[in-house]
Amino acid sequence: xxxxxxxxxxxxxxxxxxxxxxxDIINQNIFSMFLRRIKFIFSLLIVFSIFSCSTNSTSxxxxxxxxxxxxxxxxxxxxxxxxxxxxxxxxxxxxEVADRIATFDNDGNLWSxxxxxxxxxxxxxxxxxxxxxxxxxxSQEPFxxxxxxxxxxxxxxxxxxxxxxxxATHAGVTTEEFEIIVQDWLATAKHPRFNKSFTDLVYQxxxxxxxxxxxxxxxxFIVSGGGIEFMRPWVExxxxxxxxxxxxxxxxxxxxxxxxxxxIERLPEIDFIDDKEGKPIGINKFIGRKPVFASGNxxxxxxxxxxxxxxxxxxxxxxxxxxxxxxEWAYDRDSHIGRLNKGLDExxxxxxxxxxxxxxxxxxxPFELNQx
Amino acid sequence: xxxxxxxxxxxxxxxxxxxxxxxDIINQNIFSMFLRRIKFIFSLLIVFSIFSCSTNSTSxxxxxxxxxxxxxxxxxxxxxxxxxxxxxxxxxxxxEVADRIATFDNDGNLWSxxxxxxxxxxxxxxxxxxxxxxxxxxSQEPFxxxxxxxxxxxxxxxxxxxxxxxxATHAGVTTEEFEIIVQDWLATAKHPRFNKSFTDLVYQxxxxxxxxxxxxxxxxFIVSGGGIEFMRPWVExxxxxxxxxxxxxxxxxxxxxxxxxxxIERLPEIDFIDDKEGKPIGINKFIGRKPVFASGNxxxxxxxxxxxxxxxxxxxxxxxxxxxxxxEWAYDRDSHIGRLNKGLDExxxxxxxxxxxxxxxxxxxPFELNQx
Numbered sequence: 001x002x003x004x005x006x007x008x009x010x011x012x013x014x015x016x017x018x019x020x021x022x023x024d025i026i027n028q029n030i031f032s033m034f035l036r037r038i039k040f041i042f043s044l045l046i047v048f049s050i051f052s053c054s055t056n057s058t059s060x061x062x063x064x065x066x067x068x069x070x071x072x073x074x075x076x077x078x079x080x081x082x083x084x085x086x087x088x089x090x091x092x093x094x095x096e097v098a099d100r101i102a103t104f105d106n107d108g109n110l111w112s113x114x115x116x117x118x119x120x121x122x123x124x125x126x127x128x129x130x131x132x133x134x135x136x137x138x139s140q141e142p143f144x145x146x147x148x149x150x151x152x153x154x155x156x157x158x159x160x161x162x163x164x165x166x167x168a169t170h171a172g173v174t175t176e177e178f179e180i181i182v183q184d185w186l187a188t189a190k191h192p193r194f195n196k197s198f199t200d201l202v203y204q205x206x207x208x209x210x211x212x213x214x215x216x217x218x219x220x221f222i223v224s225g226g227g228i229e230f231m232r233p234w235v236e237x238x239x240x241x242x243x244x245x246x247x248x249x250x251x252x253x254x255x256x257x258x259x260x261x262x263x264i265e266r267l268p269e270i271d272f273i274d275d276k277e278g279k280p281i282g283i284n285k286f287i288g289r290k291p292v293f294a295s296g297n298x299x300x301x302x303x304x305x306x307x308x309x310x311x312x313x314x315x316x317x318x319x320x321x322x323x324x325x326x327x328e329w330a331y332d333r334d335s336h337i338g339r340l341n342k343g344l345d346e347x348x349x350x351x352x353x354x355x356x357x358x359x360x361x362x363x364x365x366p367f368e369l370n371q372x
Numbered sequence: 373x374x375x376x377x378x379x380x381x382x383x384x385x386x387x388x389x390x391x392x393x394x395x396d397i398i399n400q401n402i403f404s405m406f407l408r409r410i411k412f413i414f415s416l417l418i419v420f421s422i423f424s425c426s427t428n429s430t431s432x433x434x435x436x437x438x439x440x441x442x443x444x445x446x447x448x449x450x451x452x453x454x455x456x457x458x459x460x461x462x463x464x465x466x467x468e469v470a471d472r473i474a475t476f477d478n479d480g481n482l483w484s485x486x487x488x489x490x491x492x493x494x495x496x497x498x499x500x501x502x503x504x505x506x507x508x509x510x511s512q513e514p515f516x517x518x519x520x521x522x523x524x525x526x527x528x529x530x531x532x533x534x535x536x537x538x539x540a541t542h543a544g545v546t547t548e549e550f551e552i553i554v555q556d557w558l559a560t561a562k563h564p565r566f567n568k569s570f571t572d573l574v575y576q577x578x579x580x581x582x583x584x585x586x587x588x589x590x591x592x593f594i595v596s597g598g599g600i601e602f603m604r605p606w607v608e609x610x611x612x613x614x615x616x617x618x619x620x621x622x623x624x625x626x627x628x629x630x631x632x633x634x635x636i637e638r639l640p641e642i643d644f645i646d647d648k649e650g651k652p653i654g655i656n657k658f659i660g661r662k663p664v665f666a667s668g669n670x671x672x673x674x675x676x677x678x679x680x681x682x683x684x685x686x687x688x689x690x691x692x693x694x695x696x697x698x699x700e701w702a703y704d705r706d707s708h709i710g711r712l713n714k715g716l717d718e719x720x721x722x723x724x725x726x727x728x729x730x731x732x733x734x735x736x737x738p739f740e741l742n743q744x
Contacts, residue, residue, distance in 0.1 A: 098608065101616075175656055219616070232660045242470065243660035244591070244617070253656060255649040255675055262675070262682045264656045271657075277627040284547055284625060284636045285643075286658060288604045288615035303627055303634070310634045 066212040068362075069205040069369075075360045078353045079209065082316045086292070087216050093314040095292055097217040102293035103247075103283060103304060104210070106224035106231060108338040109297040109320050110239060111202040112191075114329040116151075116337055118198045119230050120162060122185055126169035134168075143168070155336075163270075166227070171251055171268035174258075175229060178266055182233045196367065199238050204366045206320075209295075210239055218293065223247045223283055225275035225300055229266075247282040249274045275300045280307035291315075297322065298338040302346060309350065317352035319343055324358035438584040440734075441577040441741075447732045450725045451581065454688045458664070459588050465686040467664055469589040474665035475619075475655060475676060476582070478596035478603060480710040481669040481692050482611060483574040484563075486701040488523075488709055490570045491602050492534060494557055498541035506540075515540070527708075535642075538599070543623055543640035546630075547601060550638055554605045568739065571610050576738045578692075581667075582611055590665065595619045595655055597647035597672055601638075619654040621646045647672045652679035663687075669694065670710040674718065681722065689724035691715055696730040 070076040086095040107113040127137070127146050137143035142161035145153035154161060170178065191198055210220050220241055222231060228248030235241045250271040253264045274282040280303050283291065294301070294308035297320040305317045321340065322331050333341040347354050355361070363369060442448040458467040479485040499509070499518050509515035514533035517525035526533060542550065563570055582592050592613055594603060600620030607613045622643040625636045646654040652675050655663065666673070666680035669692040677689045693712065694703050705713040719726050727733070735741060 098614065219614075221616075228657075228660070236470065242591075244473075244593075244658065246660065250657060253653050255652045255679070257678075262652065262678045264652060264679075280627045280634065280636060281625050285600075285622060286616065288600070288618065306629075306634045307627070307636075 066215070067205065067208050069208055071360055071362055073360060075353055075355050079212075079316070079318075082293075082314070083212065083216050086314055095313065099289065099292060100213075100216070100218040101221065101287060101289050101291040102213050102218045103221045103223040103287075103291040103295070103308070104206070105296035105298070105301045105304070106222050106226055106235075106248075108322065109203075109295060109301070110206050110210075110222070111198070112328060113338050114331070115193075117226065118191075118201075119226050120165075121189065121191075121198070122182070122230065123162075123165045123169045125185060125189060126181075127165060130169065167251070167268040170227060170230070171266045174263040174265055175253065176263065178229055179233045182230055186234055194365075196365075199234055200367055201365055202238055203361075204363050204369065205361045206295075207239065207366065210241070213293065214240070219245065221245045221247060221283075221287060221291075223274065223279050223294075223304060225249055225273070225278075227251075228274075247274055247279075247286040249278075277303045279304035283307065294318065295320070296343070298340050299343045300338075302343045305343070305352065306346075309352075317347070317350070318355065319347045319352060320355045321357060323356050324361075324364065326358075327364045328357060330358075438587070439577065439580050441580055443732055443734055445732060447725055447727050451584075451688070451690075454665075454686070455584065455588050458686055467685065471661065471664060472585075472588070472590040473593065473659060473661050473663040474585050474590045475593045475595040475659075475663040475667070475680070476578070477668035477670070477673045477676070478594050478598055478607075478620075480694065481575075481667060481673070482578050482582075482594070483570070484700060485710050486703070487565075489598065490563075490573075491598050492537075493561065493563075493570070494554070494602065495534075495537045495541045497557060497561060498553075499537060502541065539623070539640040542599060542602070543638045546635040546637055547625065548635065550601055551605045554602055558606055566737075568737075571606055572739055573737055574610055575733075576735050576741065577733045578667075579611065579738065582613070585665065586612070591617065593617045593619060593655075593659060593663075595646065595651050595666075595676060597621055597645070597650075599623075600646075619646055619651075619658040621650075649675045651676035655679065666690065667692070668715070670712050671715045672710075674715045677715070677724065678718075681724075689719070689722070690727065691719045691724060692727045693729060695728050696733075696736065698730075699736045700729060702730075 067076055067079070070079075085091050085093050086100075088094060104110055107117050107119075111118065124146050127143055131137055131143075131147055134143070137147060142154050142157040142164055145151075145157075146165065157164075173181065186197065186199055189198060190196060191201055194201065214220055220239075222235060222239070222241055222245065224231065224247070226248050228246055228250045231246050231248055232243045235246055236243060252267040252269040252271045254267060256263060256265055258265075272278065272282065276299075279301065283289075283304065290311045291304075291308045292311065292313070293316045294305050295318040296302075296304060301319075305319070308315055309317050319340065321344070322329055322338070324330060331338065331340075332344060333339065344354070346352070357364070439448055439451065442451075457463050457465050458472075460466060476482055479489050479491075483490065496518050499515055503509055503515075503519055506515070509519060514526050514529040514536055517523075517529075518537065529536075545553065558569065558571055561570060562568060563573055566573065586592055592611075594607060594611070594613055594617065596603065596619070598620050600618055600622045603618050603620055604615045607618055608615060624639045624641040624643045626639060628635060628637055630637075644650065644654065648671075651673065655661075655676065662683045663676075663680045664683060664685070665688045666677050667690040668674075668676060673691075677691070680687055681689050691712065693716070694701055694710070696702060703710065703712075704716060705711065716726070718724070729736070
């Protein structure tokens with residue numbers, strides 16, 4: 001662009017000289033005076049042009065606060081200092097754009113996960129919706145307790161119970177049908193504590209962090225234990241993360257021609273669990289590159305953070321510590337969900353950054369901004 | 373940008389009027405004449421400014437040939453007409469940027485695949501390199517025939533033989549070690565027919581097609597039966613396709629802490645075969661969106677093209693037909709590798725575009741450009 005404007009400046013000068021000389025209507029002095037004025041005007045014009053052309057660049061944005069919902073403090077400073085350092089070509093810690101891979105856990109890290117994973121709310125609603133076609137569920141656990149709204153009883157069946165419910169409710173349809181089912185559910189379902197849509201319960205400070213990283217050339221990925229096809233229908237709109245940048249747990253599928261139309265059918269069989277040691281494996285499989293920035297909130301994210309930390313050069317490992325029982329929830333070492341125990345010790349030991357939700361975040365959810 | 377320039381135009385006019393009036397050095401006629409000239413100059417300047425500001429946009433590129441290595445003809449016209457149509461916001465066939473997913477098979481589609489898959493050249497070289505540590509291979513098939521350079525004998529073991537060789541040579545190392553092994557091999561290995569590096573045997577017209585699609589907002593992906601970790605070390609540099617936009621076959625891995633360092637170990641066990649019906653499954657798993665443009669060269673790509681064709685709205689299905697036995701190879705219905713039989717029939721029946729390599733392509737490989 002700058003080259004273009006220099007050329008324009010030169011071309012215009014030549015053109016002016018030719019036009020003015022050709023008609024010879026004024027003497028040399030008047031011409032000189034005009035040329036000076038016009039040069040001055042062109043200088044202004046160049047300044048204006050540069051300004052008008054560079055509105056998409058980040059240069060002037062740096063004077064604004066890129067993380068307005070984060071309180072001043074060591075967490076916010078650490079993030080900004082890291083980004084400034086690794087994007088500075090003069091720094092020894094400079095990271096090429098292609099290597100700027102940032103991975104984020106989803107449940108309890110980009111949106112809430114209490115009183116239990118939002119995907120389980122979905123599965124429970126599906127069980128109730130599908131129950132008329134499954135009379136056997138009335139007497140068959142873990143469906144029986146769910147249909148009776150007895151979550152304490154349901155919890156006794158543990159991971160296996162959740163898995164059984166997920167298999168019964170997430171399979172047996174095509175991928176396109178499943179996407180619509182998820183979208184329809186999200187459009188009406190409400191979280192019991194806040195009476196808000198589940199996608200309203202995303203963290204405003206994390207939305208800003210995602211934007212900030214992307215504005216600095218990072219490619220942002222979700223790496224979640226949640227179902228990949230449960231997340232894809234909405235993450236693009238809510239987080240600005242494209243569907244192909246979502247790594248998650250999955251069930252098997254098969255390709256079939258149904259009434260002459262090729263479809264992908266969802267099968268009631270686990271394909272991949274993207275949790276704990278599964279996270280680095282999923283990152284390697286889907287992304288093929290070690291992240292330089294990893295963000296999580298539980299021991300299920302520890303392997304991802306360890307894997308990220310093992311890379312050469314500067315890296316950023318970020319844990320979100322749920323410390324706000326008033327605005328969100330407070331839980332860590334003994335939580336039945338999103339337990340953060342080993343991770344908290346390792347973060348302290350290795351100097352990883354830990355977000356103190358209560359003190360580091362001005363607001364939790366985007367809807368709080370409108371209430372202010 | 374346009375808003376900026378309009379403002380600049382207005383500001384400059386006001387400034388000129390103020391400057392000229394203030395000094396009152398010329399009469400109204402001369403002023404009017406000057407103002408007309410200066411207006412004319414500003415008009416030119418605006419045109420220049422728009423031109424100089426928009427060097428990154430595609431507007432003026434359309435006057436250049438985006439596919440210079442493609443001969444004029446129905447294939448080239450069909451591609452360009454499709455891209456112009458679906459990127460035109462006024463067209464009923466307009467496709468949003470987020471939906472502009474283009475998938476490309478690799479072997480025989482972006483680079484050659486004869487006399488056999490290049491990954492098999494790699495595996496054979498690895499067998500020879502690893503042979504001193506495996507004295508049993510001297511008498512154990514399929515390794516024995518490979519070590520004796522008896523490819524006819526090796527071929528008798530079919531897919532199973534290839535699989536056994538791949539497992540023996542692609543596993544037992546970490547992902548980082550494997551990446552270096554692939555890079556080292558590519559740096560020295562030569563294709564026997566051309567005595568060129570294997571990455572020199574990519575198709576120049578397809579490189580242009582990838583660039584052309586990307587310049588028009590398409591996200592380009594590889595969807596190949598080849599090993600995902602065999603492709604990732606070089607596709608970024610060679611095709612401009614990021615590592616996370618590669619879908620391929622894979623073996624299982626596990627996450628382990630080795631000497632205090634977390635690594636991902638490659639296991640001799642198939643995880644996923646990204647071929648035939650596996651391709652739409654891989655696309656759904658890794659990309660999560662149905663492509664609008666799919667390009668392949670064999671029956672192994674047919675399911676991918678069928679899946680792409682099944683989407684709503686305008687789609688582009690492209691087959692590469694190997695018809696040039698002089699510059700490359702000619703093969704289709706009876707080929708032992710890259711067989712194109714059913715696909716050729718279905719392309720004719722459904723009106724998909726088929727590249728006639730011999731007649732549609734001016735050059736095959738990039739190195740031919742330097743020879744011209």
